[in-house]
Amino acid sequence: MVRPDSQLPDTKTRILDAAERLFMENGYAATSVRMITGAAGVPVALVNYHYGSKQGLMEAVYARALGNRGGSRVGYLDRLEAVAGGKPIAVDVLVDAFLSSALRLTRKDNISGEVFKQLIGRAFYEPGPGTEAFFPLEYREAVDRYRQAFMRALPHLTQDDVVWRMYFFVGIVAYAMAGKDVMRMTENYSLADAGDPEAVMARLRPFVVAGFQAPAGMPRGT
Amino acid sequence: MVRPDSQLPDTKTRILDAAERLFMENGYAATSVRMITGAAGVPVALVNYHYGSKQGLMEAVYARALGNRGGSRVGYLDRLEAVAGGKPIAVDVLVDAFLSSALRLTRKDNISGEVFKQLIGRAFYEPGPGTEAFFPLEYREAVDRYRQAFMRALPHLTQDDVVWRMYFFVGIVAYAMAGKDVMRMTENYSLADAGDPEAVMARLRPFVVAGFQAPAGMPRGT
DNA sequence: GTCTATAAACGGATAGAC
DNA sequence: GTCTATCCGTTTATAGAC
Numbered sequence: 406m407v408r409p410d411s412q413l414p415d416t417k418t419r420i421l422d423a424a425e426r427l428f429m430e431n432g433y434a435a436t437s438v439r440m441i442t443g444a445a446g447v448p449v450a451l452v453n454y455h456y457g458s459k460q461g462l463m464e465a466v467y468a469r470a471l472g473n474r475g476g477s478r479v480g481y482l483d484r485l486e487a488v489a490g491g492k493p494i495a496v497d498v499l500v501d502a503f504l505s506s507a508l509r510l511t512r513k514d515n516i517s518g519e520v521f522k523q524l525i526g527r528a529f530y531e532p533g534p535g536t537e538a539f540f541p542l543e544y545r546e547a548v549d550r551y552r553q554a555f556m557r558a559l560p561h562l563t564q565d566d567v568v569w570r571m572y573f574f575v576g577i578v579a580y581a582m583a584g585k586d587v588m589r590m591t592e593n594y595s596l597a598d599a600g601d602p603e604a605v606m607a608r609l610r611p612f613v614v615a616g617f618q619a620p621a622g623m624p625r626g627t
Numbered sequence: 628m629v630r631p632d633s634q635l636p637d638t639k640t641r642i643l644d645a646a647e648r649l650f651m652e653n654g655y656a657a658t659s660v661r662m663i664t665g666a667a668g669v670p671v672a673l674v675n676y677h678y679g680s681k682q683g684l685m686e687a688v689y690a691r692a693l694g695n696r697g698g699s700r701v702g703y704l705d706r707l708e709a710v711a712g713g714k715p716i717a718v719d720v721l722v723d724a725f726l727s728s729a730l731r732l733t734r735k736d737n738i739s740g741e742v743f744k745q746l747i748g749r750a751f752y753e754p755g756p757g758t759e760a761f762f763p764l765e766y767r768e769a770v771d772r773y774r775q776a777f778m779r780a781l782p783h784l785t786q787d788d789v790v791w792r793m794y795f796f797v798g799i800v801a802y803a804m805a806g807k808d809v810m811r812m813t814e815n816y817s818l819a820d821a822g823d824p825e826a827v828m829a830r831l832r833p834f835v836v837a838g839f840q841a842p843a844g845m846p847r848g849t
Numbered sequence: 850g851t852c853t854a855t856a857a858a859c860g861g862a863t864a865g866a867c
Numbered sequence: 868g869t870c871t872a873t874c875c876g877t878t879t880a881t882a883g884a885c
Contacts, residue, residue, distance in 0.1 A: 415868090416868080416869075417868095431656075432654070432656060432753060434653075434654060434656035434657035435655075435656035435755070437859080437860065437861085438860080438861060438862085439859085439860080439861090447869085447870090448869070448870050448871075449861085449862090449870095450862085450863075450864095450869080450870065450871085451868085451869070451870085452861090452862090453861080453862055453863075454868075454869080455868095458861075458862075459860095459861065459862090527752075529802070530749075530752040530753070530805060531654065531752070531753070544810050545810070545811070545815065548810050548812065548815075549815075552816075564816065565816070565818055565819075566830070568812055568813075568816045568818060569818065569830040569834075570830075570834055571812065572802075572803075572808075572812050572813070573799045573802075573803075573830075573831065573834050573835075575802070575810065575812075576798055576799045576801070576802025576803060577795045577798045577799055577802075579798070579802055580751070580794075580795075580797070580798025580799075580801055580802060581794075581795075581798060583752060584751055584752060584798060584801065585750075585751050585752060585753075586794070587750055587751050587766075588766050588767070588770050588797065589767070590770065590790055590793065590794050590797075591790075591794070593767065593770075593771075594774075594786065594787070594790045596787055596790060596791065597787075607844050608788070608791040608792075608844045609795065609844075610844060611838075611841040611842055611843070611844045612791075612792055612795050612838035612839075612841055612844070613795075613838065614841065615837040615838050615840065615841030616833075616834035616835065616837050616838040616841075617834075618837065619833040619834055619836065619837030619838075620833055621833070622829050622830045622831075622832060622833045622834070637850095638850080638851075639850095659877075659878065659879085660878080660879065660880085661877085661878080661879090669851085669852090670851070670852050670853075671852095671879085671880090672851080672852065672853085672880085672881080672882095673850085673851070673852085674879090674880090675879080675880055675881070676850075676851085677850095680879080680880075681878095681879065681880090
């Protein structure tokens with residue numbers, strides 16, 4: 406277990422690293438165990454030895470990527486509300502907080518921020534193991550807390566309005582994280598800052614904030 | 628080829644119907660040819676006979692779903708611009724037009740609107756055959772035309788701003804169409820109108836319009 | 850056009866030596 | 868913990884009868 410003088414990570418970690426990248430690039434079903442072990446330079450059998458099955462490996466990938474973020478997800482919001490002292494928090498602050506706590510990455514592990522984000526984004530679209538298990542449990546509380554905060558900040562909106570707009574917000578973020586950009590927008594128009602998460606957030610913020618602050622949507626020809 | 632008195636479609640169409648549904652539900656890699664032929668009630672060999680390969684079948688699914696929409700995609704915008712006579716078209720009208728021409732379905736074929744939408748949405752997130760080939764070619768002109776129209780309507784924005792906001796717009800639509808709703812938002816909050824495309828569009832419109840009209844995003848702490 | 854039978858390769862998982 | 872060899876089911880695709 407202890408190998409302080411080795412250059413490469415141990416086989417268990419190498420498998421996880423390769424799986425993370427390949428699952429992210431191709432998706433779960435289109436990635437074979439042999440592709441993973443081939444990329445990691447280890448024999449196939451080690452996947453089952455270390456992780457039990459392909460599905461177990463996928464779940465380990467998500468477990469490492471999410472790490473111990475469960476607690477810290479609402480921690481930031483807690484602090485904001487403590488400072489606000491009962492008064493509503495401004496929408497732009499909430500949008501930033503939601504983006505940061507959901508996406509911002511300050512890990513000690515060796516996973517890169519880019520990979521993490523695409524991995525999370527993929528969970529929003531691809532059916533398969535690893536995602537169903539923990540996502541609702543981990544995120545449900547955070548979503549509800551933000552919903553309440555947004556409703557306090559936007560008293561002109563109904564709960565349905567707020568939930569829908571959070572849904573759209575999540576959609577934008579997921580697409581920015583995991584989307585294929587099939588219209589080649591960032592390519593055809595050579596958006597210089599496409600690869601920089603901070604820059605994308607800067608573009609995102611005013612769009613989403615204005616969306617939240619928009620008048621309520623008329624349910625039907627009103 | 629001609630079977631006017633038969634109750635069921637011919638085998639070629641039945642295969643395409645089943646493939647469309649299963650590819651949509653499970654994704655390309657997770658759907659086997661045998662699942663498709665099993666659902667269609669035909670022997671496996673007919674897939675290769677009619678479509679050459681599994682990939683050919685996938686491409687046929689997309690080809691039928693997109694149909695002859697190529698020409699009509701910018702047709703609506705053409706008419707709007709003719710009516711406007713050189714003056715900018717209002718943002719909300721452009722948003723509606725983009726939604727309608729990209730998503731609204733008035734097909735004569737037997738494909739359902741729901742299936743079509745999820746199929747297109749899936750193209751935005753899943754790597755695999757069928758999508759790369761035609762999407763840029765079919766949509767590039769439309770995207771560029773709308774970009775120009777949005778820029779005329781929003782003179783305070785740079786081209787990068789407009790393209791980014793169109794990108795966010797597409798992201799919302801794709802997520803609303805194909806997303807897994809992994810946070811169970813529409814479920815936990817029992818959004819009554821989640822299944823109704825028109826209702827979702829009504830919720831979407833004010834959010835996106837306000838987002839487009841927002842002040843320009845500051846590239847970095849300005 | 851339709852079907853059965855089969856080919857040839859690949860999938861995940863395991864047994865057992867080291 | 869690591870690795871080779873293998874099992875066995877499933878995969879796509881095809882050959883050839885009807």
